[in-house]
Amino acid sequence: MPDQELAISQRRMSRRKFMTLGIQATGAGIGLLIGAPIVGSILSPAFYKGRYPWVMVADIQHVPVGVPTAYVVLMDQGGDAWQVPPVPRTVYVVKLNLNGKVQLITLSNVCTHMQCDVHWDINLNVFLCPCHGGLYSIDGTNIGGPPPQPLFRYQHKLVGNTLYVRNVLTEG
Amino acid sequence: MAAERSRLAGRLSRPFAGIMATTYRWVDERLGVTDLVHQLLYEAVPRRGAWAYSLGSATLILIVNQIVTGMFLLWTYVPSTTEAWESLNFTERHDEFGAIVRGMHLWGAYVLFVVIGLHMVRTFVSGSYKKPRELNWIVGVVLFLLVLGLGITGAMLPWDQAAYWTATVVTHVVEYFPIFGTQLQEILRGGPQMGPATLTRFFAIHIWLLPALLVPLIGLHLILLRRHGEHGSWVNYEGVEEETAEERARRMAHVEYPYPAIPSDPGYAVPVDLDEFFPSQVFKDSVVSFGLVLLIFVMAVVVGAPLERAANPAALNYVPTPEWFFLPLDQMLVQFPQAWMIPVGVFIVPGIGTTLLILVPFLDRTPGREPWRRPEVMIPALFVVLFLVFEALLAVNRLFNL
Amino acid sequence: MHLILTSTPHLTPVPISTGVATALVALLMLGHIQFAAFQQGGYIILAVTDFMGWKRRNPHYDRFSKGLVTVLGATFAVGGSLAIFAVMVLFLGLWSHFFVTLERILFWPFVAEAAAFVGEIICLYPLYARWDQLGRVRGLRVGLELLLFINASIQMLMINVVASYMLTPRPAFNLPLILMNPTEIPLEMHRFVGNIAFAGAMVALVAGIRLLWRSRQQLHRAYLDWMGHYGLMWAVGFTIAQPLVGWEYAKEIQLHAYASWYEMMLGGLSVAFLFQVFLLGAIFTVGIFYLWRRVRVSGFRSPALAVCTALSFAAWLLISTPSSLAWSYESVFAANANVPIWQGGLLIPWGQMIPWKLTALIVFTGVAITAITVYAVHLSRGRLHWGDAGRGQAISLITVGVAISLIMALMGYIREDSRGPFLITNHMLINQQQNYTPPSTSGPALNGPASNLGAMAPTRTGP
Numbered sequence A: 001m002p003d004q005e006l007a008i009s010q011r012r013m014s015r016r017k018f019m020t021l022g023i024q025a026t027g028a029g030i031g032l033l034i035g036a037p038i039v040g041s042i043l044s045p046a047f048y049k050g051r052y053p054w055v056m057v058a059d060i061q062h063v064p065v066g067v068p069t070a071y072v073v074l075m076d077q078g079g080d081a082w083q084v085p086p087v088p089r090t091v092y093v094v095k096l097n098l099n100g101k102v103q104l105i106t107l108s109n110v111c112t113h114m115q116c117d118v119h120w121d122i123n124l125n126v127f128l129c130p131c132h133g134g135l136y137s138i139d140g141t142n143i144g145g146p147p148p149q150p151l152f153r154y155q156h157k158l159v160g161n162t163l164y165v166r167n168v169l170t171e172g
Numbered sequence B: 001m002a003a004e005r006s007r008l009a010g011r012l013s014r015p016f017a018g019i020m021a022t023t024y025r026w027v028d029e030r031l032g033v034t035d036l037v038h039q040l041l042y043e044a045v046p047r048r049g050a051w052a053y054s055l056g057s058a059t060l061i062l063i064v065n066q067i068v069t070g071m072f073l074l075w076t077y078v079p080s081t082t083e084a085w086e087s088l089n090f091t092e093r094h095d096e097f098g099a100i101v102r103g104m105h106l107w108g109a110y111v112l113f114v115v116i117g118l119h120m121v122r123t124f125v126s127g128s129y130k131k132p133r134e135l136n137w138i139v140g141v142v143l144f145l146l147v148l149g150l151g152i153t154g155a156m157l158p159w160d161q162a163a164y165w166t167a168t169v170v171t172h173v174v175e176y177f178p179i180f181g182t183q184l185q186e187i188l189r190g191g192p193q194m195g196p197a198t199l200t201r202f203f204a205i206h207i208w209l210l211p212a213l214l215v216p217l218i219g220l221h222l223i224l225l226r227r228h229g230e231h232g233s234w235v236n237y238e239g240v241e242e243e244t245a246e247e248r249a250r251r252m253a254h255v256e257y258p259y260p261a262i263p264s265d266p267g268y269a270v271p272v273d274l275d276e277f278f279p280s281q282v283f284k285d286s287v288v289s290f291g292l293v294l295l296i297f298v299m300a301v302v303v304g305a306p307l308e309r310a311a312n313p314a315a316l317n318y319v320p321t322p323e324w325f326f327l328p329l330d331q332m333l334v335q336f337p338q339a340w341m342i343p344v345g346v347f348i349v350p351g352i353g354t355t356l357l358i359l360v361p362f363l364d365r366t367p368g369r370e371p372w373r374r375p376e377v378m379i380p381a382l383f384v385v386l387f388l389v390f391e392a393l394l395a396v397n398r399l400f401n402l
Numbered sequence C: 001m002h003l004i005l006t007s008t009p010h011l012t013p014v015p016i017s018t019g020v021a022t023a024l025v026a027l028l029m030l031g032h033i034q035f036a037a038f039q040q041g042g043y044i045i046l047a048v049t050d051f052m053g054w055k056r057r058n059p060h061y062d063r064f065s066k067g068l069v070t071v072l073g074a075t076f077a078v079g080g081s082l083a084i085f086a087v088m089v090l091f092l093g094l095w096s097h098f099f100v101t102l103e104r105i106l107f108w109p110f111v112a113e114a115a116a117f118v119g120e121i122i123c124l125y126p127l128y129a130r131w132d133q134l135g136r137v138r139g140l141r142v143g144l145e146l147l148l149f150i151n152a153s154i155q156m157l158m159i160n161v162v163a164s165y166m167l168t169p170r171p172a173f174n175l176p177l178i179l180m181n182p183t184e185i186p187l188e189m190h191r192f193v194g195n196i197a198f199a200g201a202m203v204a205l206v207a208g209i210r211l212l213w214r215s216r217q218q219l220h221r222a223y224l225d226w227m228g229h230y231g232l233m234w235a236v237g238f239t240i241a242q243p244l245v246g247w248e249y250a251k252e253i254q255l256h257a258y259a260s261w262y263e264m265m266l267g268g269l270s271v272a273f274l275f276q277v278f279l280l281g282a283i284f285t286v287g288i289f290y291l292w293r294r295v296r297v298s299g300f301r302s303p304a305l306a307v308c309t310a311l312s313f314a315a316w317l318l319i320s321t322p323s324s325l326a327w328s329y330e331s332v333f334a335a336n337a338n339v340p341i342w343q344g345g346l347l348i349p350w351g352q353m354i355p356w357k358l359t360a361l362i363v364f365t366g367v368a369i370t371a372i373t374v375y376a377v378h379l380s381r382g383r384l385h386w387g388d389a390g391r392g393q394a395i396s397l398i399t400v401g402v403a404i405s406l407i408m409a410l411m412g413y414i415r416e417d418s419r420g421p422f423l424i425t426n427h428m429l430i431n432q433q434q435n436y437t438p439p440s441t442s443g444p445a446l447n448g449p450a451s452n453l454g455a456m457a458p459t460r461t462g463p
């Protein structure tokens, strides 16, 4: 008899074990079913690809040489989430005269340190970032303060004298 | 115990007469109201230094204030890049009481940071994290981090210039995380750039994710507090280390709920002088909390919550300034410039700081509770606090002159 | 500013060469700074000590605060008369145009400073004359000492406004902007901390000297030993904050007065700055060495303190190495020798500001905090026995005291000299004040460059 009881209890134990396992498995399943879509949706922006059309900026004949000029351009966000209207961004158009050759640079005014709004300081003759005092020279090279790299540049193209940019950044 | 409870039951039902008293008894039998009130109110607490021990409950009341005002902000606030600012602007212009609610939420947060800081300082100085309260300290540190998170995510919600640039900087910090930086930033922003999804994310984090963690953890903090009993500070244990075994035994014979705190260092299981939580401590707690809420109310009415211009990503001359409680961290962004040093400044140094803060109960192996007998922890902590204050001052100076 | 410069009547200074005038003022002011710093730092030490004596019933505290108040009374008289002499005779006589201009711009800060001076006298005199009687109401006495400290702090704040304004000026009629000029807060923190450290070091110095030459009497030695340790704790403890604050201070100067920064770091004053950093290394290394040996003479070994001393010494080596084999970077540049020695230049990479000196400063800060903590552990466990200190301790105390005194003088010299040809950066030249003729038109009143900020062009990057 005791043997039988033991056997029963062992069988019971395994039943218990089965149920315990079952509870754990279904629990994990519930967690997985709820969690997977959530994690997926949270992560999805990281794998996002956008489309960026060209936007007109200005007639470059109006841009002075050697003085960065700010233009506010309505940039297409490449369909960022449900952002329908384009977002205004500042583009610094810099015309440099390098040994008689004119070079055109279209700088973003987003600081490469923590992305604050950089502006051209006429007294210092540098781009100055108000957040932590980052400094950039006229062609966007980082020359002081915390910024780790030069200002980014918007892709640009010229059609005749008309300058177009688009919301694709290249390293300066 | 039983007699005491029936006395309490009598007291609680005293305002009720006749049928009301019967109803009270009926409900009490089923819900156990008397037991609950008894459990909540009747415990022993240390007598001396009680004003300093009211900081914890003040923190609690301030968080309740945040939750309640937050709920009613949601009556008008719209979490959308196009409408968040508009909805708050409407509140500011056309809804005086709504503006006060907003002011109370903002000033409530400011006062909360001061008070939670003081609560931390007070529990640190009195060595309250020692055996057996180590876990309660750790829970406290997590609470502190959650409140910091609530503060910074809240600051992003108005989507005015201040909010927009705060959000920009905060979400860009993670870009310096090794390997996954860019992905992390895109996850936080809901896209490669600041956009509508950025706001909804931080909105959800602010009103659901973090409060959903905060509230249960506060519960745990208080349950643990009840389990160990209030430790108080060294003034409640004067002479315990010199007392003889029988003196100690005599003291332990008069232990009251929820003491003794077990396991404790010899002599520190029960404060020397005890008082009733209700009404002595509750009274002091109420006075302090009332003063703070009054302060918040006055600031909300007189100063209110500022709303700058609507967010403008094309800004040229805007000077972003962080919330004041993040000034020391902002200053460290200046002090760790360029390429490889930035992650050191934003992850490694604060990470080490937080780790040390969590480990405080295990690092402090000193025997006593008096701060001057624990220079091992007091002196480094003093320098850390000094460092934070200096950093904040320097940050103010820098931002003022840019 | 230009308006004020031109509308200030033309005062003719006593005809004396600019060099002599500068030297006279420099000498007097360097002396005055030492006294003023000792006063301000001494008051807070006095208040804390008196409070501790009240609460902890340690006879050393009482004896010390009574001695200190007497000394403070005497030094106040000397320092105050130096200041009055400087203002009445030297400033008005030799630097009249400059001083009157400054007075017009900074009238209210000067008024507040003078008022705080009166407040200081009112608080200090009763303490000095009726110390024991006041002791019957101990709380009142401590309160009076705190008030004294607050008065001296207001005074310092106001004079810092003047000093920082001269380095990084703001529009002349905008008092809030002047009060919050870019270097005001860093200077304030730097001096606040520095004055307390200095006062502590003076206490240590006096204790060291008396330990060395006087008193074989045991009871007296115990007190002197304690006093030396007490002063040194203040000195080293507060100096710990200096690398951070000083670095930030230099950073603000770099951003807002580039020419001065250049002069200090790379130009003619770079030698002085090098020596200054060397002195800082001396303070930390000798200070930590004292802590280690002080524990040892009472019979306890402390490997931790020994390691701290060694680390500090190593950092000191890094710091004090000159990074160029010439007097200043400018001469190195001029000789086109700003390349490492193995390429035929004059530069030693070891010892440069970045990263060596910065590393060393960080090491000092960390090591000093550790050392003070370890020492305080020994202290709080009652392991130190007063009266054990020997010659080594006395000499260490004296060294720290002298080093801090020197560093104060040197820093005053550097700060005043770094403005270069200017008395007020970009606004008034030194020689303008001696032979100044108001311009007839409303054109710029400057002979110097309109703005030194153009110097921030990217090409100007030194080592």
Ligand code: HEM
Residues within 6 Å of the ligand: B052, B053, B054, B055, B056, B057, B059, B060, B063, B116, B119, B120, B123, B126, B128, B129, B133, B136, B137, B139, B140, B141, B143, B144, B147, B218, B221, B225, B229, B230, B231, B232, B233
């Ligand atoms: C959401 C924030 C918090 C709330 C609502 C809260 C609430 C409380 C309350 C009501 C008490 C008892 C009364 C008192 O001693 O003041 C307490 C005690 C304590 N708290 Fe907090 N607290 C919070 C955050 C923290 C933080 C940030 C820390 C430390 C890092 C901390 C550590 C402690 C410790 C160690 C005790 C025990 C004190 C003793 O027994 O003497 N708490 N807390």
Ligand code: HEM
Residues within 6 Å of the ligand: B063, B066, B067, B069, B070, B071, B073, B074, B077, B088, B102, B105, B106, B109, B112, B147, B150, B151, B152, B153, B154, B155, B156, B157, B158, B206, B207, B211, B305, B306
């Ligand atoms: C410890 C808890 C909390 C803290 C420290 C906190 C802090 C803040 C802060 C600093 C702001 C920015 C206010 C401004 O700049 O104008 C804010 C905004 C906001 N918070 Fe909270 N909050 C907390 C809890 C909550 C909760 C629980 C809710 C919702 C149930 C909530 C809802 C909101 C809303 C809707 C806003 C945007 C409205 C506005 O900016 O005025 N908050 N919060």
Ligand code: FES
Residues within 6 Å of the ligand: A111, A112, A113, A114, A115, A116, A129, A130, A131, A132, A133, A134, A145, A146, A147, B333
């Ligand atoms: S964000 Fe531009 S310097 Fe930090």
